Amino acid sequence: MRVNFDGATPVPRMLLLSEFLLHSDFHVGLDKPVFVAAGDRVSYEDGDVVVTRPSGERRRHPAGNSYWICR
Numbered sequence: 001m002r003v004n005f006d007g008a009t010p011v012p013r014m015l016l017l018s019e020f021l022l023h024s025d026f027h028v029g030l031d032k033p034v035f036v037a038a039g040d041r042v043s044y045e046d047g048d049v050v051v052t053r054p055s056g057e058r059r060r061h062p063a064g065n066s067y068w069i070c071r
Contacts, residue, residue, distance in 0.1 A: 007043030007052065011036050017049070025071060031064035 003011055005022055018033040022044050030049060036042060041052045048060045 003042070005042045005044055005049075007041050007045075007050070010039045010041055010054075013038050017042070022066075025069045027065075027067055027069055028063050029065040031062050034061045 003009075003015070003020070005020065015036050016033050017030065017036050019027065019029040022028050028044060028049070034049060034051060036051055037053075039054045043050045043052070044063070045060075047066070048062055051059045051061065053059075
């Protein structure tokens with residue numbers, strides 16, 4: 001499933017996030033999986049994954065491992 005992690009686009013359904021491709025060539029892995037509810041917005045800021053609830057509440061989750069993929 002393709003999900004935008006731009007901080008503005010709401011997630012279309014619930015998901016458990018443990019790793020993702022931020023761009024086609026940048027991989028992000030989390031220390032612990034994060035539950036993301038439908039309607040939450042997700043962004044990657046300063047090495048952390050930030051989940052913003054529809055209420056405006058923001059939660060930061062540290063990224064454990066992120067790296068560029070050489071192709």
